[in-house]
Amino acid sequence: MNNINQEYQDYLRDESRSTGQAESIFFPVTAEEVRTVLLRAGKTSVTIQGARTGLSAGAVPQGGHILNLSKMNKITGLRYDQEQGRFVLTVQAGVLLSQIKRVLQERSFDTENWSGSSHQALDLLRQSGQWFFPPDPTETSASIGGMVACNASGARSYYYGPTRKHVEELTVVLSDGSLIRLQRGRDKVEAGRFNIITDEGRRLSGTLPSLPLPAVKNASGYYLQENMDLIDLFVGSEGTLGIVTEADIRLLPLPAAIWGVTVFLPCEESALRFVHAVRSELCPVAIEFFDHRALALLKEHAQAQNFDEKYHTAIYVEFHDKDEVSIRNSVMQLGRIAELCGGDEEKTWVATNRHELEKLHLFRHATPETVNTIIDRRRRLDSRITKLNTDMAVPSRELDNIVRLYNRRIEEENLEAVVFGHIGDNHIHVNILPRSIDDYLKGKILYLEWAKEVVAVGGTVSAEHGIGKMKVAMLKEMIGESGISQMKRVKEIFDPLGILCPGNLFPEPIRAGE
Amino acid sequence: MNIVVCVKQVPATTEVRIDPETNTLIREGLESIINPYDTHALEEALRIKKRLGGTVTVLSMGIPSVREMLKDILALGVDQAVLLTDRRFAGACTLATSYALASGVRKIGNFDLVICGKQATDGDTAQVGPGLAEKLNVPHVTYVQKVEEIEHGYIKCNRVTDDGSETVELTLPAVITVVKGINTPRLPSIGGIRKALKDEVMVWDVDDVGVDENLVGIKGSATWVIKTFVPHYSTECTMLTGSIQAQARALWDELIERRGAL
Ligand SMILES: Cc1cc2nc3c(=O)[nH]c(=O)nc-3n(C[C@H](O)[C@H](O)[C@H](O)COP(=O)(O)OP(=O)(O)OC[C@H]3O[C@@H](n4cnc5c(N)ncnc54)[C@H](O)[C@@H]3O)c2cc1C
Ligand SMILES: Cc1cc2nc3c(=O)[nH]c(=O)nc-3n(C[C@H](O)[C@H](O)[C@H](O)COP(=O)(O)OP(=O)(O)OC[C@H]3O[C@@H](n4cnc5c(N)ncnc54)[C@H](O)[C@@H]3O)c2cc1C
Numbered sequence: 112m113n114n115i116n117q118e119y120q121d122y123l124r125d126e127s128r129s130t131g132q133a134e135s136i137f138f139p140v141t142a143e144e145v146r147t148v149l150l151r152a153g154k155t156s157v158t159i160q161g162a163r164t165g166l167s168a169g170a171v172p173q174g175g176h177i178l179n180l181s182k183m184n185k186i187t188g189l190r191y192d193q194e195q196g197r198f199v200l201t202v203q204a205g206v207l208l209s210q211i212k213r214v215l216q217e218r219s220f221d222t223e224n225w226s227g228s229s230h231q232a233l234d235l236l237r238q239s240g241q242w243f244f245p246p247d248p249t250e251t252s253a254s255i256g257g258m259v260a261c262n263a264s265g266a267r268s269y270y271y272g273p274t275r276k277h278v279e280e281l282t283v284v285l286s287d288g289s290l291i292r293l294q295r296g297r298d299k300v301e302a303g304r305f306n307i308i309t310d311e312g313r314r315l316s317g318t319l320p321s322l323p324l325p326a327v328k329n330a331s332g333y334y335l336q337e338n339m340d341l342i343d344l345f346v347g348s349e350g351t352l353g354i355v356t357e358a359d360i361r362l363l364p365l366p367a368a369i370w371g372v373t374v375f376l377p378c379e380e381s382a383l384r385f386v387h388a389v390r391s392e393l394c395p396v397a398i399e400f401f402d403h404r405a406l407a408l409l410k411e412h413a414q415a416q417n418f419d420e421k422y423h424t425a426i427y428v429e430f431h432d433k434d435e436v437s438i439r440n441s442v443m444q445l446g447r448i449a450e451l452c453g454g455d456e457e458k459t460w461v462a463t464n465r466h467e468l469e470k471l472h473l474f475r476h477a478t479p480e481t482v483n484t485i486i487d488r489r490r491r492l493d494s495r496i497t498k499l500n501t502d503m504a505v506p507s508r509e510l511d512n513i514v515r516l517y518n519r520r521i522e523e524e525n526l527e528a529v530v531f532g533h534i535g536d537n538h539i540h541v542n543i544l545p546r547s548i549d550d551y552l553k554g555k556i557l558y559l560e561w562a563k564e565v566v567a568v569g570g571t572v573s574a575e576h577g578i579g580k581m582k583v584a585m586l587k588e589m590i591g592e593s594g595i596s597q598m599k600r601v602k603e604i605f606d607p608l609g610i611l612c613p614g615n616l617f618p619e620p621i622r623a624g625e
Numbered sequence: 626m627n628i629v630v631c632v633k634q635v636p637a638t639t640e641v642r643i644d645p646e647t648n649t650l651i652r653e654g655l656e657s658i659i660n661p662y663d664t665h666a667l668e669e670a671l672r673i674k675k676r677l678g679g680t681v682t683v684l685s686m687g688i689p690s691v692r693e694m695l696k697d698i699l700a701l702g703v704d705q706a707v708l709l710t711d712r713r714f715a716g717a718c719t720l721a722t723s724y725a726l727a728s729g730v731r732k733i734g735n736f737d738l739v740i741c742g743k744q745a746t747d748g749d750t751a752q753v754g755p756g757l758a759e760k761l762n763v764p765h766v767t768y769v770q771k772v773e774e775i776e777h778g779y780i781k782c783n784r785v786t787d788d789g790s791e792t793v794e795l796t797l798p799a800v801i802t803v804v805k806g807i808n809t810p811r812l813p814s815i816g817g818i819r820k821a822l823k824d825e826v827m828v829w830d831v832d833d834v835g836v837d838e839n840l841v842g843i844k845g846s847a848t849w850v851i852k853t854f855v856p857h858y859s860t861e862c863t864m865l866t867g868s869i870q871a872q873a874r875a876l877w878d879e880l881i882e883r884r885g886a887l
Contacts, residue, residue, distance in 0.1 A: 118869060372815065439818070446815035456816035463697065466637070466658060467812055 113137075115177075122177055125163040125170045126250075127581060128497055133158065133172035138182045142284060142356040148178055149354075150288040156613045157286075159350040161257030162207060164250045166500065167579025169261070169349045173614045178354065180205040180256050186220055187357070188229040189236065198236055198362040199279050200244070204256030204355045211244050212251060215362070241365035245271035248575070249476055256355045261577040262330050262347035266475070267429065269535035270396035271363075273328070273575070275346040280359035283345055283352075286606040289313060291353075293342040305341050317604040319344070320597045322590065327504040328536040328574040332586055332616060333598050344601070349577050350612035352605045366431035368438040371397075371462040371471045374449050375422035379403070379518075381453035382424035383511050386534055388448045389428060390507075393441055398535030399427040405478045405529040412481045422458060426534070427475055429468075478531045482542045489546070496545045499554040501561060504538035505570035516564060517541050524553050538574040562588055580614045587618070626679035626775070628670040629730050629739045631757070632663040632698065634691045635747040659694055662742025664810040665803050670740050671702055672808065673775055679737070680704040684729050686714055686722060692826045699821035700813035707733060711830035716843030719748070723756030724845060728836040729829065730761060738780065739800040743768055754802035765800035766793045770807050 113119060113136050124130050134155075139145045149157065156175030163170050183203035190199050202211065214220050218237050222230060236242060246258060247265030257263070259281065264273035271277070280294045289309040298307055306316040322335045334343045345352055376382040379402065386398060401409075403423045428445060432438035446456040462468040486498045505513045514530070521528045521541070527550070532540040541561075545551035562572045562585045572578075572585035587595055599617060602609070637656040670681045683698050685691050686709040695706040709729050717725065730736060739761070744751035751767070758765030766782050773792065774781040781794045785804055813821075831838050839845060863879075865872040880886045 442815055443819060446819065449815070456819065457814045459815045460812040461700075461815055461818060462812060464658070465656070470812065 122160065122163070122179060123172060125160075125165045125168060127166050127168040127171065127579065129168045129171055129581070131158075131168075131171040131173050133175060133177045136177040136179055138179050140182050142282060142290060145178065145180075145284045145354055145356055146288040146290060148176065149284060149286060152176060152610060154608055154610060156610045158612050159256075159260070159354055161205065161254030161260070162252050164253045165257060165261065165579060166502075166576040167573070167581045169577055169579035169612065169615050170257070171580060173580075175610070175613075180254065180354070180356070183256075183356065184210070185224075186210070186214065188225055189220075189232040190228065191232045191235055192361075195361075197364075198232065198242055199359050200362055201357060201359050202255050203357050204254060204259075206255050207251070208244075208246075208248070208253050208255070208258065209251040211255070211360075215242055215244065239364075242362040243365045244360055244362055245277055246274045249479070255358050255360065259346050259355050259358055260348060260350050261575075262334075264328065264330075264533075264575045266397035266399050266427075266533060268328070268575075269398055269533065270394075270431070273330070275334070275343060277361045278342065278346055278358055279361055281342055281345055281355055282357040284354045284356055285309075286353070286608060286611050289315075290356075291315070293340075293345060295340050295342050298341040300337075300339050300341055300344075303337070307341065319601060319604075322594060322597060325504075325569055325571045325589075326506055327569070327571050328533070328538050329504070329571045330502075330575050330577050331571050331573045331582075331589060332578060332594070333601055335598075335601070347577070349579060349615045351602055351615050351617075352611065354611075366433065368432045368435050369429070369465075369468060370432075370438050370442055371427060371429045371468050372442055372445055373425055373427045373460040373471055373474065374445070374454055375458040376424045376426065376449070376452065376454045377421070378453070379424050379514065382426055383514065385426055385449060385452040385454065386510070388452060389426075389445065390535065392448065393428075393430075393444060395428045395441075395535070396431045397427065397429040398533075399475055400531055400534035400539055401425040401427075401475075401478060402530040405531045408481055408529055409474070409477055412484070427471060478529060479540075479542065482529060482544060485544055489544070493548055495548050496551050499541075499543040499545070499551070499558055500576075501541045501558055502538075502573045502576045503562065503565045503570055504533075504536055504574035505565055505568055507537055509568045509570065510534070510537045512568070513537075513565065513570075514539070516561070520557055520560070524557060526550055526554055526557070533574075536574070537570075559585070578616050583614075583616065583618050586616060626673055626677040626737050626777075627682070627735055628673060628679065629682045629684055629733055629736050630663070630666050630670045630703075631726055631739065631741045631753070632667065632683050632685050632694075633660045633742070633745045633748075634658070634685065634687050634694050635660045635745055657690075657694070659698070660742050660745045660747075662744060662746070662803065662805060665805055665807050666740040666742050667698065667701060667703070668808045668810040669772060669803055670738075671811070673738070673772065677775065682707060682733050682736075684726060684733065685709070686717075686725050686729070689828075692828065695826045696821065696824075697813070699824045699826070700817040701811065702817055706824075706826045708826055708828045709830075709834065710828060711842075713831045713838050713842045713844075716846065717841060718846035718848045719750050719752040719756055720847045721841050721843075721845035723753055723760050725834070725836065725841045726753065726757050727760030728834040728841075730757070732829070732834050737777075737797045738775075739763075739798075741800065741802045743802050743804050751802070754800055758800035761798070761800065763798045763800060764795045765802070766795060767802045769801045769803045772801075772807075 115133050137148050157178050158172035160170040160179040183205040186202050188201040247267045248263040258274045262273045262275050282292050284290050303318050321337045430438050430441045462471045489496050527544040529542050543554035566589045572589050578586045634657050637658045674681050681703045683706045689710050741754035768785040769782045770785050771783040778797050783792050865875050
């Protein structure tokens, strides 16, 4: 245990740039140590941290202890799932996504404490080409625990789905120190009831409500469906139900052909038509959007590829396929679609290998990075200013309307902003860049206004960054008082004293007896 | 303006592994890419062509599979691609490489400008550009970071020097080698890929270019590799732990007390 002195100040913050407070911080290295902390915590609250890259302040403590999992960073085993024809990697919660990417690319693991069967599986893996873990949030220094807790996703989630889809098994320590293992397919919720046995042989059962899910990509509140896998309740629970100490994650064979194309279009209308056509006619893994403001920003600030002044809107499309012939075919069709929508085959960038693909990914990531640099500069003049970043998704039929709404309101309020992101999933981010505190306040109001609109058309207030502490009011807007109280009851089953991550998801820390 | 661009295929990594038995490069398992400097040479050629018209031809000497790389390059808007490949070209040192490439350029014919990369990331000698110019008996300028003016029979370039830069004027035909700062290379477009589907890479052997086979490949090499070895690095890294004070103390002890820095 460490007291929070100068040395640990950084642990009071995450990438949302808000700061909290805490009395002490623990860096457990085993699940056993996690249990000990909880057994001794009593009624003191415990905020769980992974790599603190979260954007919703979920890992920012509000007093009590911090339980930081960054030292649980070992990849502990590998197995081959014969039936499904895929590998499953066992990793501790603090393992970073970048670490997983690296070891899989190099096929070189620290196998010191691996079992014999894991070694055998590794031999098999080395003989069977390249494998990958599909979730691809932009921030690769996120931890697996954090990704599971937030159900993180990225551009390729358009095809591969979010983190949830790739988690096979979780080891979770509950607030009373008991340990449970949740396996997909085995631990089911049936007719609203679940039944599990903890490591010490204690039976844990309860009733779960089922709540309607918005029919969109979603990272807002608990996943509660009829006959679901219990593991899915914990994925996306943002540290409020238990501490993930270990995860079994699925690996897929890396497709032989991966190509990316950035298509430039003469106006936004034509870009939207292009997106709809690509979605219905082709099978890409990612469709990403850059509005004209984002392109102008990149042109001015980023050391990007050269592009024509006349290019207005850009769409990035990525394909994964079994061979060159098929993938080239898709890209040729993409070109035809672009021309039909008012674009030009010549005004495209095609990446056909890893190095070129990297260039297009960097170009994609340059948008939020450039925004952050500008905001940091402005914060030095007025520290009250922060980036206002929306994370909302709407159903497909509402895509054009929401884009129009964003444009209209940004112009009416005379704000500086960029609009970009996962348009394939109807999930585009608006980043407002306040030039003054007035802009900031106007932007905040606008954000709430948009949240209401999005909810009204059946969308979600957070599609990937989670609710954390920043969007609690928006979650309530989305699921209403009754939704919140149903979710609270779920929390009470696993964390009756309300000590885990108080302030996340729910307005106030819920305490025993309240 | 007719331009020839020389491009070389290199392993995608700078961590070259050498087989201790045969002392040759282990190519197995290494992805091959176009020498990164050569993408800048290509870009410059395409920009000059856009301004002045004419043709761009890429020329490479290498193993038969380099053809795939050249096919990809055709999609950038290059007019033709030539691969010199023949067992008799193999094992060339820079002299023999320059001679072979010069023969290729002559056979392509009617050229105003040859553009090479500054150096190849594997061989790293930076000799081929100048060697080629000598074999073609034309002037050359290396490390070009800007083509300031170019017109029929004349080019004005700015080149990087150890302590700054200098501007050099040349008559054409000539050879220039370029550095990365000269431009940002483009990616192919869908339109370019579609057009290139029909294009073929021309493949020439020693007889096609009509060179003296004693002057190319291993026979034509003036230098031979007697020994190659992997340099041994013995740098060690020590991680300091503990409080900031303790780490600062440990650093002081190591640097000042033990090693006598300052
Ligand atoms: C530049 C940038 C780009 C980003 N891009 C994306 C993106 O494309 N997609 C996306 O989804 N997100 C993105 N994020 C947000 C962030 O990276 C993700 O939310 C990530 O999943 C957080 O992981 P972490 O390890 O940093 O978690 P933290 O920030 O440490 O924690 C996040 C939440 O998870 C909980 N938690 C962490 N570890 C555990 C655990 N072991 N058990 C239980 N609960 C835990 C915490 O209590 C907290 O509520 C981005 C962030 C940045 C800074
Ligand atoms: C003593 C010696 C022995 C060698 N023996 C062998 C051997 O046995 N087998 C072997 O495979 N290699 C051998 N090499 C390597 C081979 O000579 C070089 O790869 C080749 O001459 C190019 O030199 P470089 O890589 O230093 O290119 P640089 O001179 O650094 O390249 C400058 C530019 O020249 C052009 N260029 C260079 N090579 C080519 C090419 N092949 N096609 C088109 N353009 C090109 C490119 O534009 C490049 O950017 C040997 C090299 C030396 C010095």
